[in-house]
Amino acid sequence: MGLMQNHSSQEEDLLAAAAMMSNHSLPAVILNIGETFVPGLGLANRIASSYFQIDLTYHIVVAFGALAIFTGVSYVLSMAWDWLSPYIVATAEIRYDDEIWNFVMFWITKQKFSSKTTSFVAGVRTSSAYVWTGEDNDDNMEPENEEPEEAENAIKNWDKMKAINFTPASGRHIFWYNGRPFSLARYRSERQTLWSVSDSETIYISTLGRNTEPIKKLLHEAQMLYHERDGGKTVIYRGGRQAGASAEDLEWIRCLSRPPRPMSTVVLDQVQKDTIVNDMKEYLRSYTRKWYSNRGLPYRRGYLFHGPPGTGKTSLCFALAGLLNLRIYVVSLNSKSVTEDSLAKLFSNLPWRCIILLEDIDSAGITAKRIEVKEEEEESKEKTEAKEDVKAPSVDTGGANSTNPRGITLSAFLNIIDGVASSEGRILVMTTNHIEKLDPAILRPGRVDVTIRFQFANHEMTKGIFQAIYRNAEGEAEKVNDKDAKENHHKNHEANGHTHKSISKGEKDELFTPLLPPARSKYRQHNKSEEEIETLATKFADQMPLSEFTPAEIQGFLLRHKHDPQAAVDGVVKFVETLRAEKEVQKKGIA
16 A cells, blocks of 8 residues: 555656756757857846746746637638639739730829829839830920020030839739729749840729629720820831840840821922822722622732832831821841741731731842842752852852741742731831832732832922922911910920821821921020922022932931021022032942
């Protein structure tokens, strides 16, 4: 009996000692772990327990426990949300490499929540292919100084400034649209390819409910707002490489937008001008497409502008785009990155109703006539056979059977513009300085439907250029005083196209006013009336030789005296002599 009691008392002592060791070892373990992450924690615990009678280990255990509970609950809620969100939330994903990204970013900057957010991205970068570039022209930043010298200095500083764009930073932002709560989530990631590493972003727009119409309505509004900012401007796209893509992976990238050029400023025979304008208008009519379809004809139209450099070929294309409210898509066939596959991809991605411009196709490496190509191939073959000791590679001429990976073969080019898989609904405009160098296959009807020849300036052209430069803009007062200086400055600013007023499709070219140098001061350009300008234009044209100078050369001279038409008339003889001498020197240098 005594032995049993003694044995039980020993067990109790052991259990008590174990419990005491346990109580003392747990804080020590916690402090050791905490000391690893927070040096000095043990010292802080001794000070707290000695002076304040506070055991930090208890608070550490509570904090870690709360953190574990919070992490677990967050994980469970995240899993539950991922499972439930497809059933209770509608979401749209907007990718960085799509044009709709620009629509959404532009729309966001116009919303109140974008200006009120405390976390935002600020920047002036405008060179990225897909980052929203903001306004092309900000009329609100126009300096309003009345004194000429002060205005000139202000303009110099103003031109160096770029508009700062503000957009919400990465993360989730809540906003309201049409009485509904929306979530904007912006995430940034790094995209790595075989060629480079670039940044990429994705935007998610979500709203409660499974109905996707509110999001679609928001996106349509963003698209309309983005296009309305262009007003009556002509938007130009260029085939280029997006960030992180290969050198041959080309996309259409928006370059700029410019005020439409009036048709009255294009120096061309009026009959030819009326012919091409009426032909394009007829092609773009709604019933024309159905007419083509009913007869099994491909709905395409091709134009060729040929003539010496500086005669207005590109200017006519730009003016037609402005008159017909079309976008211009430009691709350089001389670029090393343009291959047959990349060019075919660009053509397949063309939108409906646009102008595709191919400039200087005579120098693009695809215009060698097939007869000449065949002769070059035979000559190359003879040279190769004559060199028995040296195994020379065959000469790549870029002809119809060429497989040059750096250029475009003639057959591939013809298939792209007029093949079975070629795009429809677009207007193809090609320009060349030497039509005689083009292969006849390019010029055949169906590929080139209308040919416009540009020539050196004759008497009527020269007179028209003079009048276009010096005639008063519509709405410009005959006399300007100090009080009306700012108002006339604003009108002249609009005459140069710096306005967001929309221009209806197919508006007559008479509604456009000619491009004029901006009147940035209270002083007029000149005091000549319309009758005096016409008289001076006749005198100027009488002194200019016929069919010797291009419209660009004449215009360049007139711009030197843009405020003094009389000085232009007085200096025309000297200008002709100087230009003839310069051309003679150039000829001798080439020879």
